[in-house]
Amino acid sequence: MALQTCRDSLALVLLPGLFITTMPPKRALWSENDLVAAVQAVQCGRLSTYKAAERYKVPRRTIRNHLQTASLKKSLGRKPLLNDEQEAELVSRIMGFAAIGLPVTPLILRRLVFKFCEKNNIKHPFNQQAKVAGKDWFKNFMKRHPDISRRKAQFMNPARAQKLNKFIVDDHFQRLNDVYDKLDLKTHPEKIYNMDEKGCRLTIHHQRTTSKMKKTGKAESTKENRESWYCHACKQDQETAMRMCYKCSKWYHEECVCLSEEDDDDFECPDCS
Template sequence: MGKKCRFLRCNWTRNMIEESLELLRNRNSQWFVENHCDIPRRTLRYHSKSGSSERNLGCHKILTEDQEKDLEERIIRFANIEFPLTPVGLLMSRSVFEFVERYIKHPFNKVEKFAVREWFRGFMKRHPRISRTKAQPMNPARAVNLNPVIVKDYFTKLGAVIAQLDLKGRPKNIYNMGEKGIRLTVHHKQNVLALKGAKRAHLVSHEHAENVTAVACVSVMGA
């Protein structure tokens, strides 16, 4: 068994920290102050460098609450318009890193221009509305047609055809034919960020796989 730590988690007060800083300023060793005040040397070094006697527990948020709330809303909005962010995309320079690099002092990787994954894990815990989900690929052509104006125009024309052929009230004479492409190769769906509980998260992606097309034709009555 390893050596049991004799320090409880931050069981020291601000007065104790101020006393320990005063002892360090009087050229007492960190070992002596650690045993005299029951404060770990690592904590003593932190307060000695910062000059602050405020107690700080855990990891600190890089963004403010308002900034994180705005980021949460943007992530949900991107998912709703079929452009969901991936975890890697959120961490890369065009999202979080570029913003904090310009406006905020941060511990992110400046060489690779990447936000640290510890920040991402903390962000996900603080915002339970967002969850990881598997994206459903959508062909770009279909994504373009999934537009309220185009959909409304389609049903307007469909209504005109039904009226012209006198098919209203005669569902057994109305047929629809559709086709479905079935992938023959294994396809791994990509993890993306979306609103927790969302049934689907579409990600526009090109089809680069061999397919078999199944065609079905059925009337409105199901025959």
């Protein structure tokens, strides 16, 4: 570590590219309230830009720029790549994915931002070969939105296992109950799939279903089950292979709708097609 004495300050040179100085700042010594008061005084005609700059200690060029842009927000340096509305929507989507157990990794986020800029013709300094947003953009994005935290996925260790208390478990089931209410799953339980056995793919395309059901001889059945399992085409309850429509959840015999066991695509009944 080397010491470097400046005329008015003491600076420490730690590493190449890292320079720490004790010199007091010379820029943006004014507050946002001073800027608002200066701009309003000029707009009302009470003060000129020279007088407003002298009274509120805001540079005259700064007042003039904010008068032209009609912005009263204090900011230094270049503007962010995405505007406030776009970043707010991005934050909302990140939190939404995290709430359902699909956290967004930094690399995925950088790739999505690059694709978004390319699709919407937003000028950016990102690497065209790597096709990802820069690390500096990601770092500044995290600084602008401190409500987003970074966590490393890991197996549960004893310290985390001790935190699995009643409060955390109750909070989990409360969140799960909110999902049930939001998606109306309590009245439509047929929309719930077992991800381990169904093999659903997390894509935007239609997922294959395995909602075929072969009824066996004397299985436990109630009157409600028999009424919901009967074929809506022939109105009979035969013990043959049946298929459920993924839209209306009605059951049909495969022979009534000309299907076979090899047909694994989503089944759509004649009433819904």
